[in-house]
Amino acid sequence: MPSSPTPKKRETLSVSQLNRQAKRLLEGNFPSVWVEGEISNLSRPSSGHWYFSLKDNSAQVRCAMFRSSNARLRFQAEAGQQVMARAKLSLYEARGDYQLIVEHMEPAGDGALARAFEELKNKLQAEGLFDSDIKQAIPDHPKSIAVVTSATGAAIRDILTVLARRFPSIKVSIFPTAVQGQNAAPEIARAINTANALHKSGKREFDVILAGRGGGSMEDLWAFNEEIVARAIYQSDLPVISAVGHEVDFTIADFVADLRAPTPSAAAELISPDGQEMMASFMGFEQLLTRQMLLTLETNKQQLSFLQSRLRHPGSRLQEHSQRLDELEMRLMNGWKNQSQKQQLGLQVLASRLQQQTPDHKIKQLKLSSAGLYQRLEKQVQRLLEQQQLRLKNAMQLLDAVSPLATLDRGYAIVSDDEGQVITDAEELSSGQTINTRFAKGSIKSRVN
Incomplete structure (x- = not known):
């Protein structure tokens, strides 16, 4: 009677092993993804970690954002907020829950702007618009400045205040433009081109262009992230200083410009010499020159006294x-x-x-x-x-x-003053002075007119 085949030994996994293999599979195939959704079920325990879900109209996914990551956020996350999250896929082994480990998060609107910013930045950088070897030098003592900004904003007031305090003789020409909104970027580019055209034609002379505005959101500053503004700055024959927003704000204009200033006030500080410091320096030179002149006069006086002692009557x-x-x-x-x-x-x-x-x-x-x-x-x-x-x-x-x-x-005469000193130079005499003139026979006394 034939023997029955030996049954194969079944491979059995524990729940922990299964979850661990699933976790490795997920993390290996999805190292990093961007996910857009609405925050819900947000929990902030005392550990500092955040636990929440991202959902859309038909699905949701659990998320964890550890304290080291959420501490770097520039906004306050709230339930119901639409966000863009960069995360790694993972699996919480203890419960077998599929989840996202969020590393970075930003409001959904700003996220689109950020991607557009990075795309344009990478494009212009590849074309060489950011290269340091094409940057123009900023003059140390400019005589005339073209300012491209809003004529009614706080930025122009700050710039004029700083220039008036540091070096009021600098001539400022304002090219008023919109600094946010749909028409802002074309107006800024047009103002930069106009300043260059006036300078090139000789109608106006400028040493540098200052383009910028005060602080605001990324959307408010977006005009200075437009390609048309970047190319106008790149093509400018005049050196351009970019002064947009606050110190933490960076725009495409900052990378293309010949110099980036953290704020409009700082830009005015950078391009204007300190008048008080220069005055103090001039006073120091004046004192040094005075001391040198007095020393020279004293030396000449001593030399004259020495020559007089050797001169024989x-x-x-x-x-x-x-x-x-x-x-x-x-x-x-x-x-x-x-x-x-x-x-x-x-x-x-x-x-x-x-x-x-x-x-x-x-x-x-x-x-x-x-x-x-x-x-x-x-x-x-x-x-x-x-x-x-x-x-x-x-x-x-x-x-x-x-x-x-x-x-x-032989007809010559000797002229001397009242003290008997012989006079050899007419410039030694003064009007009204009495002089004695001795001839071969006799002498006379006369007065200088």
């Missing part, structure tokens, strides 16, 4: 030359006297030798020789005297030529 030079002339005269007289004494001594020697010779003819010859020698001596003495007198005369003429008194004889 003409009278002292004249006395020196006169003393030198007396010295030469005394040397000449002494030389002539010494020479005469020598000649007399020679005569005495010859006379003594003559007396020692007894023959008459010798005596006659000696007398004749003595007479001849005496005549030669006289001539020699006379010639020496004439030479010395000629030298003395030449020396006296040379002294007269360099003497200030001889200069006076």
